[in-house]
Amino acid sequence: MAVLEILEFPDPRLRTRAQPVTSVDDDLRKLVDDMFETMYDAPGIGLAATQVNVHKRIIVVDVSENRDEPHAFINPELSLSGEIVETEEGCLSVPGFYEPVTRYEKAFVRALNPAGDAIELALEGMLAICVQHECDHLEGKLFVDYLSNLKRTRIRRKLEKAHRVRA
Ligand code: ZN
Numbered sequence: 001m002a003v004l005e006i007l008e009f010p011d012p013r014l015r016t017r018a019q020p021v022t023s024v025d026d027d028l029r030k031l032v033d034d035m036f037e038t039m040y041d042a043p044g045i046g047l048a049a050t051q052v053n054v055h056k057r058i059i060v061v062d063v064s065e066n067r068d069e070p071h072a073f074i075n076p077e078l079s080l081s082g083e084i085v086e087t088e089e090g091c092l093s094v095p096g097f098y099e100p101v102t103r104y105e106k107a108f109v110r111a112l113n114p115a116g117d118a119i120e121l122a123l124e125g126m127l128a129i130c131v132q133h134e135c136d137h138l139e140g141k142l143f144v145d146y147l148s149n150l151k152r153t154r155i156r157r158k159l160e161k162a163h164r165v166r167a
Pocket of ligand 1: 090091092133134
């Protein structure tokens with residue numbers, strides 16, 4: 001397994017719309033393993049393939065305290081329901097920033113698992129919110145898009161400055 005490089009806002013590659021996975025094979029399973037390793041190493045609670053510059057519809061999440069409830073969803077389709085809830089969100093592609101974002105509290109996901117089986121799962125709470133955040137990545141969307149222009153610009157400038165210092 002390998003820890004992959006995570007793209008950071010405002011990298012334009014994060015705006016790519018991911019393509020559906022057409023075959024679930026060993027290469028894809030290796031990518032999923034690497035995505036889990038990258039997410040746990042960061043550490044984060046979710047990661048979309050987009051964030052590691054692979055523009056395929058794959059997300060991994062684990063919102064458990066003990067980091068032992070991994071979920072991988074390939075070609076996820078969401079149906080959203082329930083109340084609108086606000087939580088502080090962060091993102092491995094927007095390191096160091098946490099801002100309130102509103103999402104649905106429940107999500108029903110249909111996807112393939114890494115074995116290639118069709119699965120359906122009812123999600124709620126943090127898991128539902130995290131999956132909505134990761135599915136946004138597959139559309140080239142980031143949580144900062146929900147913020148005001150002013151806030152988004154401030155975050156972009158700070159990260160650009162940080163990238164210059166690191167370069
Ligand atoms: Zn994210």
